[in-house]
Amino acid sequence: MEERSKKVSKRKAVYASKMKRAVHMLFYRRHKKPGVKGWELRKALGADYPKVLSILDEYLKPLDLQVKMVFEEEKPKSEKPALEELDKARFYITLRGDLTPKEAKMVGWRIDDLAGLAITIAYIISKKGKAPRKEVEELLREKLPGWKVGLNIDRYIRYGYLTQDENEQLYLDWRTRAEVDQKALIDLILSK
Amino acid sequence: MQSKRERAKIGRERLQRVIEMCKAVEERSLDPFLVDVDEIIRVVREFFPEWEQPEDLCLDAEAINRLASVVRLQSEWVKHRSTLLYTDPFLLEEKIKRMEKDAIVEAFLGAWHPIVEFEQISLHSLKEALRYWVSLPPLKDRWKEFPMPEEAGGAATREELIRLRILQDKAFTEELENFWNELKKLVSEEGEDGRIRYWDFVGAETYEETTHRAFMTSFLVTYGYATLEVHPLEEEIFIKPFDRQQRRIAKKQLVSIPIAITVEEWEKWRRGAKK
Numbered sequence: 001m002e003e004r005s006k007k008v009s010k011r012k013a014v015y016a017s018k019m020k021r022a023v024h025m026l027f028y029r030r031h032k033k034p035g036v037k038g039w040e041l042r043k044a045l046g047a048d049y050p051k052v053l054s055i056l057d058e059y060l061k062p063l064d065l066q067v068k069m070v071f072e073e074e075k076p077k078s079e080k081p082a083l084e085e086l087d088k089a090r091f092y093i094t095l096r097g098d099l100t101p102k103e104a105k106m107v108g109w110r111i112d113d114l115a116g117l118a119i120t121i122a123y124i125i126s127k128k129g130k131a132p133r134k135e136v137e138e139l140l141r142e143k144l145p146g147w148k149v150g151l152n153i154d155r156y157i158r159y160g161y162l163t164q165d166e167n168e169q170l171y172l173d174w175r176t177r178a179e180v181d182q183k184a185l186i187d188l189i190l191s192k
Numbered sequence: 193m194q195s196k197r198e199r200a201k202i203g204r205e206r207l208q209r210v211i212e213m214c215k216a217v218e219e220r221s222l223d224p225f226l227v228d229v230d231e232i233i234r235v236v237r238e239f240f241p242e243w244e245q246p247e248d249l250c251l252d253a254e255a256i257n258r259l260a261s262v263v264r265l266q267s268e269w270v271k272h273r274s275t276l277l278y279t280d281p282f283l284l285e286e287k288i289k290r291m292e293k294d295a296i297v298e299a300f301l302g303a304w305h306p307i308v309e310f311e312q313i314s315l316h317s318l319k320e321a322l323r324y325w326v327s328l329p330p331l332k333d334r335w336k337e338f339p340m341p342e343e344a345g346g347a348a349t350r351e352e353l354i355r356l357r358i359l360q361d362k363a364f365t366e367e368l369e370n371f372w373n374e375l376k377k378l379v380s381e382e383g384e385d386g387r388i389r390y391w392d393f394v395g396a397e398t399y400e401e402t403t404h405r406a407f408m409t410s411f412l413v414t415y416g417y418a419t420l421e422v423h424p425l426e427e428e429i430f431i432k433p434f435d436r437q438q439r440r441i442a443k444k445q446l447v448s449i450p451i452a453i454t455v456e457e458w459e460k461w462r463r464g465a466k467k
Binding site: 027028029034035065066068092093094095096097098099100101104107111112114115117118119121122123126127128139142143175178179180181182184185186188189190192 | 268269280281283284285287288289291293294295296297298299300301302303304305306307308309310311312
């Protein structure tokens with residue numbers, strides 16, 4: 001009996017230590033882009049890293065944070081992704097709930113810029129993930145001063161919300177995939 | 193009754209139209225269901241027995257390839273429409289135009305979960321940085337490894353640059369234009385349909401001269417003095433001079449064509465040229 005409880009406490013200690021390591025990796029930026037690839041976590045925490053992340057996610061819940069998994073290339077075939085598929089995913093810590101408009105100002109966004117970003121993302125989603133920059137600029141010009149439109153789009157690109165190809169087509173980029181619940185955004189806009 | 197040649201001509205035109213239409217759908221993000229796939233397949237099938245020449249078969253293959261891309265787009269379109277994310281762009285555009293900024297922001301905040309990240313120095317990284325600093329040799333010691341050249345620099349004369357083969361005796365543009373005139377003359381004397389085989393133009397008595405001519409030819413093409421015609425099936429390349437230098441069309445996609453100028457190729461050409 002005593003031996004069993006020893007084993008359990010040892011296992012707990014192992015997971016506590018792995019969780020600490022995961023927190024360091026996920027909260028502190030290691031590369032140019034935030035987030036950590038699945039294979040990096042596997043290398044540092046071992047093959048059971050998905051379990052470590054799910055325990056961490058539970059710990060983060062009361063703090064209104066979550067571990068977010070984003071598939072950058074192909075989406076997994078089944079709902080429960082295989083370890084090889086997880087290796088290619090990128091993991092982030094994101095806010096679980098919503099920000100209030102006041103809080104959004106605190107994270108460095110002006111209301112105009114945030115509204116512009118929302119419109120741009122929603123428009124690109126409605127156009128099957130790709131829209132000509134000119135069309136987006138026209139749409140933004142309805143409510144933003146002309147001189148600001150181009151600067152704002154460049155800023156969204158710089159932050160990783162959008163990307164642009166050589167034909168001036170805009171696409172959603174990694175930060176939108178990580179931070180924005182695309183379906184919820186469309187539903188919320190249409191229900192207003 | 194149409195002759196075989198006339199029928200082939202009509203077939204070619206129709207395939208060309210099919211290719212253009214599929215290209216337009218692909219490039220301009222048009223509704224892929226504008227293309228009547230069954231009708232195109234009927235046309236392709238109807239004219240297929242007429243094709244004998246490799247170019248016609250290539251045209252047929254390209255039409256099928258373009259059609260396959262449109263079918264792929266149709267499948268993506270159906271998938272997108274069947275997802276919960278599908279929204280009519282016009283409906284959304286209208287909605288966005290009517291919404292107040294505050295309402296848009298409120299909607300966005302309901303769907304936005306920003307990444308949490310810290311950019312903060314830790315005691316551990318400070319310790320590592322200090323250790324690195326202690327082991328780093330002073331700048332004056334490190335720069336000793338790269339002694340400055342003793343000789344003082346001066347301006348090189350044009351003659352020296354020519355001797356070092358950095359500059360040519362003639363100005364480059366002048367040399368290029370002479371080369372272009374040579375190409376035009378050769379094409380008018382020995383060419384066919386305003387063009388000449390690539391190797392018949394660049395090939396020279398020595399391998400070095402051949403590489404130099406190939407180098408100059410690449411500039412003729414890049415700067416719009418001439419163009420290359422590549423026939424992959426026949427493995428033949430022709431060079432065709434323009435009467436006037438062409439300005440680059442900004443939107444046109446530029447293509448690089450690598451051509452190996454190996455000793456083996458040069459010897460093969462020489463053997464062929466001497467026969």
